[in-house]
Amino acid sequence: MSNGLVIAAVDGSEHSLRALEWARLAALRHDTGLLVAHVLPETSQLYAGRRSALHDPNEPEEYADPVGDHVRGLLEVAPELPREVRYEALEGSVPAALRVISGEGSPLMLVMGSRGRGGFAALLLGSNSRAVATTASCPVVVVPHADRDASADAAGASAGASAGRVVLGLHAAETPEDVLAFAFAEAAARGTTVQVVSAYALPPGPTMVIDSPFAVIPPEALADGGDGVPAEREMLRAQTERLAPLRARYPDVPVEQAAVPGDPAGRLVEASRSAALVVVGRHHPRVRSLLIGSVAHAVLQHAHGPVAVVPALRDDLEL
Template sequence: MSNAPVVAAVDGSEHSLQSLEWARTAALRHGTGLVVAHVLPDSVQLYAARRSSLADASQPDAYADPVGDRIRALLAQAPALPDEVRYESLEGSVPDALRMVGEGARMLVMGSRGHSGFATLLLGSNSHAVAATAACPVVVVPHAARTAGAASEPPAGRVVLGLHAAETPDDVLDFAFAEAAAWGTTVQVVSAYAIPPAPTTIMDSPFQVIPPEGLADEGDAVPAEREMLRSQTERLGPFRARWPDVSVEQAAVPGDPAERLVTASRSAALVVVGRHHPRRKVGSLTIGSVAHAVLHHAHGPVAVVPTLPDAS
C-alpha cells in the first residue's frame, strides 16, 4: 500500500477538477503516483464499439477526448506534480470502471457531483455507488455550495476520525493516522453517546428509567463520557505507538454521531469514517447510516474506508 497510487476520477466538471487538485496534493504528500481516470461518455464508447465491429477504415482511428486534453493542460500548469502521472480513459459504467481502476489504490478521490447531477443533489449517484462498493478508501470532495461554511484554509485543520471504540475496524484508524501524518496535523477522535431522556419525558412512562451511567456525579464528566474516553484511550494505544509523531485529541460527546462529525467537518482537513457496521455482510451495497449522513452533509472532504473481509 505504501507505493499504491492515488486515483482521481474526473469528468471535466468543476467538481471533478476540484477533486483532481485534492488528489494531486495527496499524491505529493504521500510521495506516490497519481492516476487520473476518466470514464468515457456512452456516445464515445458506442462509437468505439461500432468502429471495432465494422472495421471501417474510413473512420478515424482516434476519437476526440476533450476531457483528457483539458486535464493534461491543467496538470501542465500545476506548481508541482508527483513523479509518475498517468491518464486513463475507461470504458463501462462509471461505478464499475472506477471500482476496477481503484483496486489496489491508496485512495480514490472524486467529486460529490458530476456533469450528470442535478444542482439540488448533495451527493451524486455515482459518488454514492463508488463510496459504497470500492475496494479502497474513497475520498469525496464536496462541491462549492457545501464548502461555503467551512474554514478558509482546510489544510490547517485536523483529521477527524469518527470512532466507535468497540466496532470501528482497524483499517479506518490506520487510514486516519496515516493521513494525519502526511498532513502534519492532529487526529481528533470523536465518539458520541446517547443522551438519556430528561426527567420530564418519563413522568408518564413509569417503566422508562434513566440508566446510572447517564447521571452526573462530582466529576467534570458524566460516567458515560468517562467510560467512552477510557475505551477510546485503550483502542488508540497501538495506533499512538505506531504513529508517535501524530498528536491525538479525544472527544466524547452526547448526541448523534453523524451530526457531530458534520459539525466538525467545517474546520477539518478530512473526516474519516468506516463504510459499514462490521456485523453487516462485506460487499453489501448499503452504506452505513453514519457514513451516509456525513457524505451527504459534510462541509469538507470525507474519506469512507471499507471494512476488509478479515475485519468482519
C-alpha cells in the same frame, strides 16, 4: 498503509476538477503517483465499439476525448506534480468502471467530486459519488463543491489544503482497524492532529443540551477521577485502549479525544466545518453488504468538507 497510487476520478465538471486538485496534493503529501481516470462519454464508447466490430482500417484510430485533453492541459501548468502521473480512459457506467479500477493494484484512495455533470444541482451528493463510495474496494474521498466547503472558505485555501485536523468517527468496539490506520496516515502526511469523536446516547433530561460544543480531553486527563459523565468516561477509556496501537505506530501524530452525547453523524458534520478531512467507516464490519452505513451516508450528505469513506480492507479483523 500501502503506498499505492491516488486515483482522481474526473468528468470535466468544476466539482471533479476540485477533486483533481485535492488528489494532486494528496499524492504529493504521500509521495506517490497520481492516476487520472475518467469514463468516456457514451458517444465515444459507441464509436470504439463500432470501429472494433467493423475492423475498418479507414476509420481513425483515435476518437475525441475532450475531458482527457482538458485535464492534461490543467496539470501541465500545475505548480508541482507527483512523481508519476498517468491517464486512463474507462468504458462502461461510471460506478462500475470506477469500482473495477479501485480494485486494481491496491490504490491508496480514490478521490471524486460530490456531484458530476448530471443530476439535479440541488443535490448535495450525486448518485455516482454515492454508488462509488458504497462499492469501491479502496477508501473513497468525496470532495464537496465550493459553496459547501466551509473549511476551504475559512482558510482561504484551495481544495486539498492541509489546514485543520483529521477528524475520525470512532465506535471503539466496531470501527475496523483500516479506518483508524487511514486517518492516522493522513494526519501524519499532513503534519496535523487526529481528533477522535465518539457519540453516546443519554436518556433525555431537562438540562441536557445536545447541540452544545463538545469538549476535547487529552488522554492524560483520564488518569484521575474527574467529574465526567460515567458514559463519557467509559467511552474515552475505550477510545484510549483502541487507539494505543496507532499511537505507537504514529508517535508524532497528536491525538485529541472527544466523547459526546447525541447523534454521531450530526457531531461529525459539525466537526467537518473546521476539519481538513472527516474519516468514517463504510458499514458495520460484521455485515458484509453493499449498503453504506447510516452514519457514513449522513456525513456524506451533509458534511462541509472532504469526507473519506473507508471500507474494511481485510477479512481477519479482530474487534
